[in-house]
Each structure stands twice: as structure tokens, then as C-alpha cells.
Amino acid sequence: MQTGVQHTIGNVVRTLKNPRDLKEKVIQTILLLLATIAVFVIILITFFIFKNGFPIFKEHGFWNVIAGQIWNPTKSVFGFLPMIVGTFYVTFVALIIGIPFGLATAIFLAELSSSRMQKIIRPAIELLAGIPSVIHGLFGMVVINEVMRYIQRNYLGGILPPEYQWGYSVLSGGIILAIMILPTLINISEDSIRAVPKSYKQGALALGSTHIQTIFRVIIPAAKSGITSAVILSMGRALGETMAVIMVVGNMPMLPEHPLYSIFAPISTLTATIAMEMGYAGPEHRQALFALGIVLFCIVALLNTFAIIIRRGARADA
Amino acid sequence: MHNKQKILESLIKGFIWFSAIGTVMILLAIMGYIVIKGIGFVNFEFLTSTPKRMGAEGGIFPIIVGTFYFVTLTMAIATPIGVGAAIYLSEYTRDNLLTRTIRFTTELLAGVPSIIFGLFGYAFFVILLKEYTGGWSLISGALTATCMILPILIRASEEALKTVPKSYREGSFALGATKWQTVYKVVLPTAIPGILTGIILSIGRAVGETAALLLTLGGSLLLATSMYHGTRTLPMHLYMVAMETGNMDQAFATGVVLLFVLLFINLGAGYIVKKIFVKNI
Numbered sequence: 001m002q003t004g005v006q007h008t009i010g011n012v013v014r015t016l017k018n019p020r021d022l023k024e025k026v027i028q029t030i031l032l033l034l035a036t037i038a039v040f041v042i043i044l045i046t047f048f049i050f051k052n053g054f055p056i057f058k059e060h061g062f063w064n065v066i067a068g069q070i071w072n073p074t075k076s077v078f079g080f081l082p083m084i085v086g087t088f089y090v091t092f093v094a095l096i097i098g099i100p101f102g103l104a105t106a107i108f109l110a111e112l113s114s115s116r117m118q119k120i121i122r123p124a125i126e127l128l129a130g131i132p133s134v135i136h137g138l139f140g141m142v143v144i145n146e147v148m149r150y151i152q153r154n155y156l157g158g159i160l161p162p163e164y165q166w167g168y169s170v171l172s173g174g175i176i177l178a179i180m181i182l183p184t185l186i187n188i189s190e191d192s193i194r195a196v197p198k199s200y201k202q203g204a205l206a207l208g209s210t211h212i213q214t215i216f217r218v219i220i221p222a223a224k225s226g227i228t229s230a231v232i233l234s235m236g237r238a239l240g241e242t243m244a245v246i247m248v249v250g251n252m253p254m255l256p257e258h259p260l261y262s263i264f265a266p267i268s269t270l271t272a273t274i275a276m277e278m279g280y281a282g283p284e285h286r287q288a289l290f291a292l293g294i295v296l297f298c299i300v301a302l303l304n305t306f307a308i309i310i311r312r313g314a315r316a317d318a
Numbered sequence: 319m320h321n322k323q324k325i326l327e328s329l330i331k332g333f334i335w336f337s338a339i340g341t342v343m344i345l346l347a348i349m350g351y352i353v354i355k356g357i358g359f360v361n362f363e364f365l366t367s368t369p370k371r372m373g374a375e376g377g378i379f380p381i382i383v384g385t386f387y388f389v390t391l392t393m394a395i396a397t398p399i400g401v402g403a404a405i406y407l408s409e410y411t412r413d414n415l416l417t418r419t420i421r422f423t424t425e426l427l428a429g430v431p432s433i434i435f436g437l438f439g440y441a442f443f444v445i446l447l448k449e450y451t452g453g454w455s456l457i458s459g460a461l462t463a464t465c466m467i468l469p470i471l472i473r474a475s476e477e478a479l480k481t482v483p484k485s486y487r488e489g490s491f492a493l494g495a496t497k498w499q500t501v502y503k504v505v506l507p508t509a510i511p512g513i514l515t516g517i518i519l520s521i522g523r524a525v526g527e528t529a530a531l532l533l534t535l536g537g538s539l540l541l542a543t544s545m546y547h548g549t550r551t552l553p554m555h556l557y558m559v560a561m562e563t564g565n566m567d568q569a570f571a572t573g574v575v576l577l578f579v580l581l582f583i584n585l586g587a588g589y590i591v592k593k594i595f596v597k598n599i
Contacts, residue, residue, distance in 0.1 A: 023498070024497055024498055027498045028410055028497070032406055032410070034402035034406065035406040035407055038403065038469070041423075041427060042423045045434065045435070049437055049441075051441075052441050100333075101340065102337075104334045104336075112334060112335075120342060121341065124345045125345075127345055130522055131345075131348065131577075132525070132580070134526075134528050134576075135553075136348065138556065142566060179344055182341060210327060212330055212331065213327075233429070239431070240431025240432070243528045246557075246561075247560065274437065275433055275436070275532055275533075278436075278440070278532070290437055293433070293434055300430065300431055301430075304425070308422065308426070
């Protein structure tokens with residue numbers, strides 16, 4: 001112990017005496033501080049979201065807020081259920097539409113395509129990932145919602161209630177989000193399909209399976225954990241997307257009244273409500289929006305932690 | 319083989335082909351539609367005049383300038399932090415609790431929705447640090463965006479540093495260079511193309527970002543004259559024009575400019591990086 005301390009002191013003294021060593025130490029300390037900024041940022045985010053949003057839970061009761069069905073900020077009624085339901089509904093629709101196409105494209109790239117096809121499709125996916133969400137939103141608002149309105153009025157006009165006939169809907173939001181999560185789905189699934197050892201495929205083919213059988217019975221099951229993490233990451237992306245959703249779902253913070261046709265209902269999500277209302281919110285309303293942020297933050301943090309653990313597990317297996 | 323099986327397999331193959339080609343089609347449809355609808359309104363006057371009636375008419379000059387200021391400021395703050403963090407992680411430590419914590423939080427940070435960054439930026443930079451940032455301002459927006467792009471920068475720089483062969487470092491040490499001399503004179507110059515690619519990716523992300531900036535950048539249509547002024551970026555303007563004024567022509571035209579800026583950043587900068595650096599190595 002004694003010698004350890006003396007040793008350390010000796011090192012410090014020697015370092016201070018030698019300017020070259022001192023400079024090295026200073027630089028190393030600066031780099032260490034820069035590296036820890038990311039940790040501080042996540043701590044600060046958590047702290048500020050909770051500090052600003054928590055009073056709402058305290059004042060109105062946690063379950064009253066989380067399970068409350070009515071959102072009426074001007075009357076100081078803060079029920080989060082419409083936004084929570086809206087967020088998950090849109091995300092669910094996006095996954096239902098996105099997963100088959102994303103997985104199929106990943107299979108195409110990893111197993112069925114020539115390198116010439118890959119040279120066309122890869123850059124397209126990369127570009128798709130780089131398109132800002134407002135562009136997706138604008139496209140959804142003008143094209144998809146227009147088509148949706150046409151279908152709602154001309155083919156379903158007799159069935160749907162009038163408030164479900166103006167295009168802005170869960171389905172539009174789901175379609176746009178499905179497009180937006182495609183790159184994440186495709187890239188991670190493709191990587192995990194490629195990571196399956198060649199011998200699996202060779203074994204299955206040698207036993208007389210067709211290529212398609214091999215893909216669906218051997219390769220996909222072997223790539224399961226990677227595909228799962230692709231789905232979870234895309235889900236996190238869809239839950240947290242703001243701009244594209246805000247421009248197509250109609251931003252009506254209420255539970256759909258007709259559950260049967262609710263896929264055509266205008267709704268609002270956690271993200272859309274925060275972004276729409278932050279501009280004009282009073283003090284208590286603002287706290288409620290931060291509390292919506294807490295809910296979103298917790299859901300997404302949980303999902304991402306899952307995804308990270310699954311991916312690490314997959315890596316450890318390989 | 320059974321006939322039924324054969325038909326099923328053809329159907330599956332058909333769906334797989336359809337999906338892959340569909341992905342390309344969707345991209346073309348989105349980009350094509352925006353460009354066709356908007357390109358007619360983009361001319362010299364649109365790019366150089368000021369907006370009128372909340373952006374429903376007139377040009378987008380202050381918004382282009384604002385976007386440029388915002389991106390420059392963001393990258394000026396974020397690049398040293400991101401690259402420095404990556405250097406520390408890949409050159410100065412081995413796998414330990416600290417690096418694992420940093421890597422884990424970086425991954426977590428990458429998944430945080432941008433509206434959450436917006437709420438944080440609003441509470442921290444706009445409200446709490448109002449005296450230093452001027453409230454809704456370029457600097458508040460840039461600091462918020464810095465937090466957002468940090469994970470991309472760190473990861474890309476780390477990957478780039480990892481590709482530098484060990485022998486380079488050993489050679490440098492053998493010549494008596496210190497750690498920092500080795501990093502600064504040997505490792506960084508070799509890893510620069512990869513790091514630049516990460517920086518370009520981050521610029522693309524910053525240019526396209528909207529939700530976080532709605533709550534921190536202010537949204538003023540006036541020409542920003544200092545970093546304590548509020549401004550708008552192109553996607554913010556697109557959103558506000560589309561939702562608030564309802565003049566879609568202006569929104570499409572702004573969208574075209576935004577797409578071309580991004581295309582230029584991705585293709586142009588990538589090309590320059592290749593041209594300058596690949597030759598030298």
C-alpha cells in the first residue's frame with residue numbers, strides 16, 4: 001500500500017517535471033472528457049425530461065394520466081391513452097406492411113440477386129434512408145392521403161362515418177412509416193442472413209431441398225436473432241418518428257369511435273402531439289407534453305436496450 | 319417435385335422480386351414526384367429573394383443561409399467531440415467498464431427519437447441557458463443537433479481508426495514517438511477518409527433534421543445575423559409552409575432544393591474524398 005502510494009506520487013512528480021509527458025497527460029484527459037460527453041448527454045436528457053414532466057403524474061395521479069381517455073389541455077384534462085394507442089396502432093400497421101417487403105428484399109439481396117441487381121438496389125436503399133422525413137411526409141400528405149381520400153369516399157363512402165373520409169388516417173401513417181423503416185429492416189436482416197454459415201446452406205441443398213426451402217427452413221431460422229433485432233430497431237424508429245407522421249395522420253388526439261373502421265380514423269401520436277402543441281402550450285400543458293415525452297422515452301429506451309442485448313447475444317453466438 | 323410445391327415456390331420468388339423492385343420504385347416515386355411538382359418553381363429569384371406572407375410567397379434566401387449557418391455551427395461543435403471521443407475509445411483504452419458504458423450509451427443515444435432531443439434542447443439550452451444562448455437560436459439548435467449526431471460521428475470515426483494497421487503505430491512508437499504524436503501524425507492522417515465520410519453522413523442528418531429544431535431553432539424568417547438569432551432550416555420551412563400556409567407549390571419547391579442539397583452533399587463530397595485521398599494511400 002505504502003509503496004503503491006509512493007510509486008504513484010513518484011509518477012506524478014516525474015510527469016510534472018517532464019513537459020512532454022505532461023502534454024501527453026493533458027491530451028489524454030481532454031480526450032477522456034470528450035468521450036464521456038455522450039454519457040452526460042443521456043443523463044441530462046433523462047434528468048430534464050423527467051424533471052419537467054413528472055409533476056403532471058404527481059398532480060393528476062399516474063394511472064389517471066396514462067390510462068385517461070380524454071386529452072383536453074385547455075380544461076386541464078390530460079389523458080395519454082389516445083396518443084399511446086395511436087402511436088402503437090400506426091407502428092403496428094407499419095410493421096405489418098413493412099416486414100414482409102423488407103424481409104423479402106433482404107432475402108433477394110443476400111440470396112437471389114446477381115451482383116448487377118445489387119448495384120441498382122443497394123444505392124437505392126441507401127438513398128431511401130437518406131431522404132429527410134419531411135419529404136416522406138409531404139409525399140404522404142399529397143399523394144397517399146389523396147388516394148386514401150378517393151378510396152374512402154368512392155368505395156367506402158357508404159360504410160365509413162363522414163369523419164373518416166378525409167384521407168388523414170392510421171393507414172396512411174402506417175404506409176409512410178413502412179416505407180421509412182424499410183432501409184433499417186433490409187440492411188440489418190440482410191447482414192444477419194449473410195452471417196449464416198455457408199455450411200448450413202450447403203447441407204440443406206445436399207439433402208435435396210430446393211433453394212427456397214433452404215432459405216425458409218434453414219437460413220431464416222438461423223438468422224432469427226438478427227432479424228428480430230432488425231424488427232425491434234425499426235419499431236423504435238417508427239414509434240419515435242415525428243415529421244412524416246404529423247403530416248399524414250390528422251393529429252386528432254382522441255380514441256377512434258368506431259373500432260371496426262378505426263384503420264381509416266384520423267388519430268394523433270405521442271410525437272405528433274408534442275411537436276404540434278409545444279409552440280402554444282401554457283405552463284401546465286407544457287408539463288403534460290414533457291410527460292408524453294417521458295412515456296415515449298421509456299418505451300423507446302426499453303426497446304433499444306432489448307435490441308442491443310439481442311444483437312450482442314447474436315454476435316457472441318457467432 | 320410436386321406441382322403444388324413448384325407453384326408455391328414461383329409465387330414466393332415472384333413476391334421477393336416484386337419487393338426488391340418495389341423498393342427502388344418507391345424511391346423513384348417519392349423523389350420523382352417531389353422534383354416534378356417543385357422544379358418549375360425553383361429559379362434564381364426563388365433562391366435569392368426573401369419570403370412573403372409567412373413563406374406562402376416569395377423566395378427562400380434567408381432559409382438557405384440559415385441552413386448553412388446551422389450546419390456549419392453544428393459541425394464545428396460536434397466534429398472535435400465526436401472524433402476526440404473516437405480517438406480515446408480506440409487508441410487510449412482497452413475494453414473496460416468505462417468504454418463499455420460509453421459504447422452502450424452511444425448506441426442508446428442513437429435510438430432516441432428526435433422529438434425527445436427537441437424537448438431536452440428546449441428545457442436545457444433554450445430555457446435554462448437562455449442567458450448564454452439567447453433562447454430560441456442558432457446556437458441552441460446547433461447544440462441540440464450536436465447531441466443527435468454524436469453517435470454517428472463517434473461510430474464512423476471509430477470504424478475508420480480501426481482500419482489503420484497496427485504496424486503503423488508500432489513503427490511510430492519504435493521511432494520514439496509518443497502516443498499523441500503517433501495518433502496525430504500517423505493514425506489520423508491514415509484514417510481521415512473514413513472520418514470525413516462519417517462527417518458527411520452527419521451533415522446529411524443535420525440538414526434533414528426537423529422535429530428537434532422545431533423546438534429549439536425558433537423558426538424566424540428573417541436573415542440571421544448572429545448565432546444568437548433564431549432561424550429556419552429547409553425542412554423546417556417545408557413543414558411550416560405545407561402545414562400553416564397550405565401553399566404546396568412553395569413546399570414542393572423547398573423540397574426540391576433540400577433534395578438537391580442532400581444529393582450534392584452525398585455524391586459530391588463522397589467524390590471529392592475519393593479523388594483527394596484514395597490516390598495518396
